[in-house]
Amino acid sequence: MANPRKRHAESTGCPAAVTLTDSPNTGTTVKVEGVASDSTEAWSLDVSEHGVQVLYLPSFDILSIDETTWLERVREPSTPTPTLTPGPEAGPGSPSNQREPEQCPQVHSSALVPPALQPGQEEDRSLEQMQTMVVEEVLKDIETACKLLNITPDPSDWNVGNVQKWLLWTEHLYKLPPVGMAFQQLNGKDLCAMGLEDFHKLCPESSDTLYAHLDIWKSAAWMHGRCSVTESPTTGSQDMWPEADSSCSGQPVHLWQFLRELLLKPHNYSRYIRWLNKDKGIFKIEDSAQVARLWGQRKNRPAMNYDKLSRSIRQYYKKGIIRKPDMSQRLVYQFVHPV
DNA sequence: CAATAGGAATGAT
């Protein structure tokens, strides 16, 4: 495929696996893997993130079906054509809490096309962008689905009706055979507690896809509870996520965490702050006023400015969290413990 | 002139 572009939903799933593995103090590695449709070359990439989960994207561009398309599909039932081949039958024991990455249902991949990226040029950077875009795409699609279905993003909050809505939606998304009454009595907590085997008992035909798709939602909710940077500088804010505010993981957000969050979302914030050398943790604040604005927004401190923000950064000097790089430059800092 | 470096007082948790 010479020019990668958004493809229609008719194409078969182009699954990718996004694996978030924990790394103790600094953060987490996100691995995205997939295989290009027209070549045998597989691609993968890593990036740092918060989160200890496994995210599977069985077909992330199928997730981008717009609402009207879906609504039309709901009326006329499409032919049940399971597109995804089953993964390993042995499922994880308790999926809600801790999962071993290698035990998760692996959906066979056929294609994944990098959206709107020309291959060959600036590869190192586009890989990062790719990962960010994939994850953001998933989060965006989940949010869209939530609005569409009027449900919350976190599956564990669902009541029985929400579960049914989600099931119906997922069936149509992946053209699965209807599960019928199988999940009738389950609320979100029940659903989240189910392992792959439980899914298999209730609906042998689509258990893998349903389980994998639910896994995405659970992972997204979990991730969002830990590292949420949902400010949209240009457009109006969209806070679908109930636990999106700073109160999620207990303690207030530290400035260094906030800066790293911005740095890890280059797709959104590279105009304000970006890595000069990611391995060494060296970054540059490109727009001090904007970064200060975002920080003030996050901390609900409207009078925040770069003067104050930089003072806070300077407090990190003696704590050994952030320092000036060896070759000191304006607006350039360095994390003492890089990811 | 904006960035840098800290001291010091004050708040917030």
Added chain:
DNA sequence: ATCATTCCTATTG
């Protein structure tokens, strides 16, 4: 007690 905010003076490029 820790971290961040606020305000400030002095220095630097």
